[in-house]
Amino acid sequence: MNRLITIDGLDGSGKATQTSMLFDELQRRGVKSRLVSFPDYASPSSAPVKMYLEGAFGKKPGDVNAYAASSFFAVDRYASYVRRWRSDYKNGTLIIADRYTTSNMIYQLAKLPKGEWDGFISWLCDFEYKKLGLPEPGLTLYLDVDPGISQGLLNKRYNGDNNKKDIHESDVAYLCACRESASYAAQRLGWQSIDCVSSGKMRDAAAIHAEIIKIILGECK
Ligand SMILES: Nc1ncnc2c1ncn2[C@@H]1O[C@H](COP(=O)(O)OP(=O)(O)OP(=O)(O)O)[C@@H](O)[C@H]1O
Ligand SMILES: [Mg+2]
Numbered sequence: 474m475n476r477l478i479t480i481d482g483l484d485g486s487g488k489a490t491q492t493s494m495l496f497d498e499l500q501r502r503g504v505k506s507r508l509v510s511f512p513d514y515a516s517p518s519s520a521p522v523k524m525y526l527e528g529a530f531g532k533k534p535g536d537v538n539a540y541a542a543s544s545f546f547a548v549d550r551y552a553s554y555v556r557r558w559r560s561d562y563k564n565g566t567l568i569i570a571d572r573y574t575t576s577n578m579i580y581q582l583a584k585l586p587k588g589e590w591d592g593f594i595s596w597l598c599d600f601e602y603k604k605l606g607l608p609e610p611g612l613t614l615y616l617d618v619d620p621g622i623s624q625g626l627l628n629k630r631y632n633g634d635n636n637k638k639d640i641h642e643s644d645v646a647y648l649c650a651c652r653e654s655a656s657y658a659a660q661r662l663g664w665q666s667i668d669c670v671s672s673g674k675m676r677d678a679a680a681i682h683a684e685i686i687k688i689i690l691g692e693c694k
Contacts, residue, residue: 475611476562478689479573482616483651484642485623485630487669487678491616492571494682495689499567507561510571511550518552521545526639534640534647539581543597546577551605562608574601575613575664580641582654590657612692613664614685615655620648622670 480492492508499506512519522545524530530537550573554562562568577597582590602609624645631637641647659666665688669681 475609476565477568477570477573477608477610478612478614479570479575479610480614480616480685481572481575481579481655481664482669483579483618483620483623483648483655485627486616486618487626487675487681488571488616490678491614491681491685492569494678495685496569498682498686499569504567505565506567506569507558508569508571509553509558511553511573511576512546513549513553513557516549516552516556518549522549526641528640532640534580534644535584539584539593540596542584543577543581543600547574547601547605547607550574550601550607554607568608570610573610573613574598574607575610575615575658575662577601578658578662579651579655582658583647583650587657590654591661594658594661612689613659613662614688615659615664615666616669616681617652617655617666618669618675620645620652622673622675624648626675 478495480488480495482488489510492510496506496508512522514523525537525542525545534542558568574597578594581597582593585593598609601607627638627642635643656666658664667681667684669676
């Protein structure tokens with residue numbers, strides 16, 4: 474099995490929660506693993522991403538085209554890979570990523586007409602995985618959550634202060650469009666989609682975690 478697993482999804486879908494639970498479980502099982510997270514806000518390489526999400530290039534996500542915005546996130550990923558985890562990855566450590574190139578698909582596809590989606594996906598895979606030389610995930614777990622529900626979780630986290638949201642988080646119509654593009658990318662690229670909602674509520678984090686472990690064990694067979 475490939476040594477890079479990405480957990481992706483819309484804002485507030487539980488990525489940090491699930492990557493951390495997965496990492497803890499792998500540690501318990503004695504699997505040499507490492508957690509990485511994007512954007513890498515602690516690094517100066519995330520500066521263009523921060524500017525974009527704070528609205529420095531325009532207050533709406535669509536003010537920055539899909540290709541330009543993708544390049545900001547890709548540069549940050551390149552810096553993280555080369556400086557922080559390339560040697561671990563090459564030495565056989567299993568890398569668990571909270572967001573990855575897959576996030577560019579989710580968030581940037583939605584800015585383009587559907588007729589251009591396949592062309593964008595090809596361009597992005599070529600740019601990040603071939604030209605920049607970033608490793609391609611062997612498994613992508615997509616946490617599927619209706620933005621109406623994840624917004625509730627984010628509101629709790631920000632204590633109802635909408636000013637704390639970035640330009641993606643504060644645009645529910647955009648997030649709904651992203652969910653549609655994510656569903657397309659998931660099908661097209663063979664992501665494992667996990668339905669994180671049941672009867673209009675988030676499922677227990679432990680139940681989602683158990684499903685993730687089952688998928689990973691299935692991949693290892
Ligand atoms: N299954 C769950 N049920 C209820 N609450 C959850 C669940 N998973 C995560 N949460 C809570 O929802 C909020 C968002 O979760 P988390 O930070 O893991 O998501 P995220 O996808 O990493 O968010 P972001 O996109 O903002 O980075 C947190 O407050 C977290 O504790
Ligand atoms: Mg997070």
